[in-house]
Amino acid sequence: MNETLSVIENRKSTRNFSPAGISEEEKDAILHATMRAPTAGNLMLYSIIEVEDQTLKERLAVTCDNQPFIAKAPYVLLFVADYQRFFDFFMFSDAETACVQKGFSPRLPQEGDLLLACCDALIAAQTAVIAAESMGIGSCYIGDILENAEIHREIFHLPRYTLPITLLCFGRPAVEKSEKRLTPRYERKYIVFKNAYRRLAAGEFPHMVKTAAEHNFPELTLEEAAKTLGQNIYMRKYVSEFSVEMNRSVRGWISQWNGQQESD
Ligand SMILES: Cc1cc2nc3c(=O)[nH]c(=O)nc-3n(C[C@H](O)[C@H](O)[C@H](O)COP(=O)(O)O)c2cc1C
DSSP states (O other): OOHHHHHHHHOOOOOSBOSOOOOHHHHHHHHHHHTTSOOGGGOOOEEEEEOOOHHHHHHHHHHTTSOTHHHHOSEEEEEEEEOHHHHHHHHHTTHHHHHHHTTOOOOOOOHHHHHHHHHHHHHHHHHHHHHHHHTTOEEEEEGGGGSOHHHHHHHHTOOTTEEEEEEEEEEOBSSOGGGSOOOOOOOGGGTOOSSSOOOOOGGGHHHHTHHHHHHHOTTSOHHHHHHHHHHHHIIIIISSHHHHHHHHHHHHHHHHHTTOSOOO
């Protein structure tokens, strides 16, 4: 296994940070690598906000589903899917007038543009994760930044054609890396298909989740254990308060892009 593969193989999310900070050189190296990530049309449809203010980190620790470790992270980056910069550039360029003159119809940013900008921002984020990891700096994604659209829009002054797609916390792990085991993954046959999508048959699910099911419910048969696990995940991850709030909040972001509510 080469060094790059080894870094990827041994990465695990870090939520417990050592007090050792991250130097300006290290931050610079992370940001430099991040901006080398592939980007659709080379437009860089994302912005990165370095969250340095401690009060702000503490606020995010609450608004992102009460996760106190956010406030303790030495370095926090917000990744914003961003079509605002390019749309503003188009306006600066009188692109709409030129477009009409050439017989085309101008348009506003739409859902496809939003998803493309999200791709850009997330690819940049994961590049930051690997760059940091290669320097011994751990990280953890915070998906809950998608919640509380109104609050996050106001805190970060996010204009209409943006969406804060993910937050990343960085820091050196407090616990020696080798002391933490890698989180398991499902077997490749359930995830990777050849040439076309393959919908799993009912009988495959107990085997897909076998490790977790048997670990959590050793007293049950595999099928019963798998169903109990599925019910637990449904309750904890799918209908729980944070998930309902995330979907409400994301509807708000999409409505804002579509001009269905007041925007700046
Ligand atoms: C999009 C996304 C959102 C996540 N959000 C959170 C989060 O809000 N809080 C958290 O502690 N971990 C979060 N994680 C980390 C996952 O829980 C973690 O990646 C997963 O459990 C696998 O563990 P590993 O990263 O150690 O392999 C998130 C990961 C991703 C990719």
